[in-house]
Amino acid sequence: MSNHLFELIQKYDIQGPRYTSYPTAPHWTQAFSQKEYQEKLQSLAGDKTLALYTHIPFCEEKCYFCACNVVITRKKEQADLYLKYLKKELSLLGPSLPSFPVTQIHWGGGTPTYLTCEQMEEYFREVEKYFSISPSAEISLELDPRVTTLEQLKTLRRLGFNRVSMGVQDFDPKVQEAIHRHQTEEQTRQAYEWCRELDFSSVNMDFVYGLPFQTRDSFEKNLKMIVALRPDRLAFYNYAHVPWHVSYQKFIPEHALPGAQLKVELFETALAIFKEAQYLPIGLDHFAKSTDELIHAFEAHTLRRNFMGYTTQKESLLLAFGVSSISDVEDIYAQNFRKLSDYYKALDENKWPIMKGHWLTADDQLRRQIIMELMCHLEVPTSLVSTLEQELLELKPMVQDGFLEITSEKIRVTELGRVFLRNICMVFDAYLSKETQATPQQYSRTI
Ligand code: SF4
Structure with a gap:
């Protein structure tokens, strides 16, 4: 350097x-409530499309680096209860929901494949009762290769899911130990091959750089192995170390975190490997095969970014469901309660579970x-x-x-x-x- x-x-x-x-969310206000969001939804008119996000917060174990809003549990019955509340949320919002076609659906988390095949189908069918899903919709979810089964992927494919985003992070055992995420190359390879066999049209893989004990050499080995698989897209996130905000990050050994100089070197290493493998950069932290539609959208200036990431979909209204999820509708943001107990309590009281929001000036x-x-x-x-x-x-x-x-x-x-x-x-x-x-x-x- x-x-x-x-x-x-x-x-x-x-x-x-x-x-x-x-x-950004810290500047939104709790003075924003159901009334504002409801009036906004009811005032929508014209020729628009919808994107739907659902947050499934459950994970079996906590990865220490992760800043997502998650609930750690192995009690599968928790998911049954959560589905009951998701359905309640849909029914409360139902009369106010716009009837525009849905062109994008994403399930994030947490671990969406924490749900059983039956639970996934039950929720998807419920959503279909409230929305008209376009036959060409992009339907995607986040997938954890450690816990996802072939049966689940078959169910998702049958329901119409056509894209997956797979968490990988790093294969180095020392790094995995430090971030408390043990995931073998074989688990990743197997999940990837299943997605290909089932003909998912796009497979994305997520990496994080700036994790403890990452070195240029180990990182290079990781990335070369991954680009050899040829996923369609790669998301390459800069680890956000905010232990004052994310309590589990206090278990990350700070002395082992790469400094800014090494982080830039890791970034440069990745850029060189991606370039050689013919992946082109998009925006802040994403890469795609040169033939991917995201690259065409980037070149044509039609690329967009929302809470679910980069997309080629024309501007649509993002409606979000589940704990902590964020809706983005024209000039407002509305966020649901972050704590499961608050989310459940609001729904028990027949209220929309809005915690805060913002009207954009x-x-x-x-x-x-x-x-x-x-x-x-x-x-x-x-x-x-x-x-x-x-x-x-x-x-x-x-x-x-x-x-x-x-x-x-x-x-x-x-x-x-x-x-x-x-x-x-x-x-x-x-x-x-x-x-x-x-x-x-x-x-x-x-x-
Ligand atoms: S990285 Fe994924 S699996 Fe790990 S805690 Fe976060 S959401 Fe759960």
Whole structure:
């Protein structure tokens, strides 16, 4: 790594959001309730499409690195109870739900395959009662190769699921021990082969870099093994170490975490391997085969990003169900209760289980559009930013550092700037500067 890059890392390795939304969730308000969300849903009109997300929170064991909202249990009857409440949520929202076609469905978690075949079918059939699912819908779920059976995959395929996203993280035994996730190469390979045999049209694999004990060599070995399998897409996340926010992360040995310099080296190693294997980068942390529709969408500037990740689907309204799930409907965000007991209690009282939300102002919407353009297309029309004079001034040092090129037409992120994309987006985040000028503690490091 050059001295110049090392100095840049020292300068820019601060804490900041990942921008799956703007404003980010810490800035939403509990003053937002069922009434606001219900009025929004009932006011929708025109020619729109829907994306549906369902959160299944259960996992048998906790992976220490994971910041998802999960419930650790081996009591399978918990899932029966949860399904009962999911159905109640659907029935309470039912009269207010819009009738637009559903073009995207995603089950995340947690571990969606914690559900038995019967439970998965029961819930899917219930959803079908409330929504009209387009025959060409992308229907996907997150899959844990350690606990998923061939029977479950057959059931999912029969229900219409056509995409999977598989958690891999790292194969090195020392890393696995430190993150408390023991997953053999054989388990991953087997689940992958089943998905191929069952003709899932897209298989994504998730990795995390910046985990304890990762080295360049072990990482290189991991990635070479994975690209040889030829998954369609690769998600390559930067580990977010926030033990003050995610209690299990206190079990991660901090002394073994790679520093910013090694993290950039891991990132560079991955870039070289993916490039050689003909995977192209998309936005912040995703890669796809050069023939994948995400790449075509990136090139055609039609790529979009929502809470479920990058998608080629045209702008749709995201309705979310289950504990902690987040709906994103035009100019509002609405989040369900994060704790299972609160979620159940609201539903027992026949209330929508909304914990908090946010109405986006005109300024929020402009900044969200700028941040999403940068995250998806690595450029933004200069005209869109023209009213933000202070932010344009703040970008100047980043131009000097080689992250950006600014012309009268557009602001474009360079190859180097891709590493610092979150820092670039932070310039447009009005809530950070409103806070303290200092970096908020709740976020992970940007590099
Ligand atoms: S990484 Fe997946 S399996 Fe592990 S705790 Fe998080 S959601 Fe559960």
